[in-house]
Amino acid sequence: MIADKMQQLSSAIFSELNEQKKALMKAGRSMIDFSIGTPDSPPSDRVMKLLSEATGDPLNYRYAISDTQELIDAVCHWYHQRYQVTLETDEVISLLGSQSGFTELALCLINPGDIVLVPSPSYPIFTIGPHLAGALLHKMPLLKENDYLIDFEAIPKDVAIAAKLMIVSYPNNPTAATANPEFYKALVAFAKRYNIMVLHDNAYSELLFDGQRGESFLSIPGAKEVGIEFNSLSKTYSIPGCRTAFAVGNKEMVSALKTLKSHVDYGMFLPFQKVAVSLLTGPQDEVKFIHDLYETRGQFLIQGLKEIGWNIPLPKGSMFVWAPIPRHYTSSMNFTQDLMHQAGVVVVPGISFGEEGEGYVRIALVQNEEAMAKAIKQIQASGILNT
Structure with a gap:
């Protein structure tokens, strides 16, 4: 009944991770999600005012x-x-x-x-x-x-x-x-x-x-x-x-x-x-704010993870960190699952981006520094980085 081309499309990894996260939260776990690249920072007041005015016009x-x-x-x-x-x-x-x-x-x-x-x-x-x-x-x-x-x-x-x-x-x-x-x-x-x-x-x-x-x-x-x-x-x-x-x-x-x-x-x-x-x-103040936000977050997260034994290169751009998995892991999917269940931290396995992504996980810089500091502590406490 369904087209053949659809048979080759599995559920998006982001949906699968979200379902697992919700199940863990329902069981009482506190989760910190770095998977989907959805900005957590709201639009500027100027943007929201512009949108409010535009949606107030019935002709629009x-x-x-x-x-x-x-x-x-x-x-x-x-x-x-x-x-x-x-x-x-x-x-x-x-x-x-x-x-x-x-x-x-x-x-x-x-x-x-x-x-x-x-x-x-x-x-x-x-x-x-x-x-x-x-x-x-x-x-x-x-x-x-x-x-x-x-x-x-x-x-x-x-x-x-x-x-x-x-x-x-x-x-x-x-x-x-x-x-x-x-x-x-x-x-x-x-x-x-x-x-x-x-x-x-x-x-x-x-x-x-x-x-x-x-x-x-x-x-x-x-x-x-x-x-x-x-x-x-x-x-x-x-x-x-x-x-x-x-x-x-x-x-x-x-x-x-x-x-x-x-x-x-x-x-x-x-x-x-x-x-x-x-x-x-118009003015590009929002652009500079967002740029500086992600650059600062990347530096904060990588420095914190380095201090607990997870060495990751600084990103050159984007809103993501491309992190090599610990050496005692051979599967990015296994590491992702352990990170989620043992540390309460959600990332995306590199294998979901293609074969050459194996050995890495993607971390989206969509949490503030307080949440990132909490995630670092939870990762350290889980012992997942230990050989």
Whole structure:
């Protein structure tokens, strides 16, 4: 009865962990959850005021149908101010969150049997979207010795020749790695050489640490000829529930998305569009606050864990920590389960992000320092780090 492609989709690891957490809490356990990357910091008062005013206008409850010119202009303005990238109006489209955008773009570009190059480890939707479109996936290992950057030379030539789409994402989820302009130049050159379309997910471009500054893939000459970039306001402004994101770049790819979306949705809720316009064209105080919050949290957590014997490298960007599991464990899933049941701390096993994620867990920086200090004490008390 159910489509074959659905048989290959198991319950999302985040849902499974949440169900286990709820069962433990029902049994009286106190749990500290670092699994889902949902910002715990509320939006600023300015954002909530803007949204309240916009939702107070009855005209804003009509179908949006398409993006307002005001929103398109705001995205173009922000990309020019932030990245010095010039966009035309037909190179921009909103997304109801970048998560759904991965599936929609795959449906636009991929025929059953086409090869899509995907990083491993990677956020699950990077593979699920192409899978639902019938793609054949070729994994590109992100290895520690390469600073978790894609090694283009390691991709077999016959695979590169046959590939239709490549998915790239820096700052990276889950590894917290970042990429520099030289990497993006190599990416554009590789895509042009083999006539591969590129989807670059740039959701964490404002969350780079240690003085680094996030860049756009589209700032590289020729990038718009081969690719498209997703960007999101969810994490940067702590508004994930508003599902406010956009795709920019290659006109043909944007046009295909517009055609598909005209059949399957009625556009972004108008109050969300109005809030997005204000955020993209106004002061960026919220961005600095969120950036500093995650950088400080990462430093606090890693220092505290180091003091109890768990040595983890500082993240270079994103809102995640990519933590090697203790040496006496061989399974990230087993460590995750023990951490949950013995210490009351929830993280995500690296294996759930792909085979190359084995040996790690992902920790989302979504708890305040008080909660992190408590988690550190519970981990130490559990003895789970001891050999």
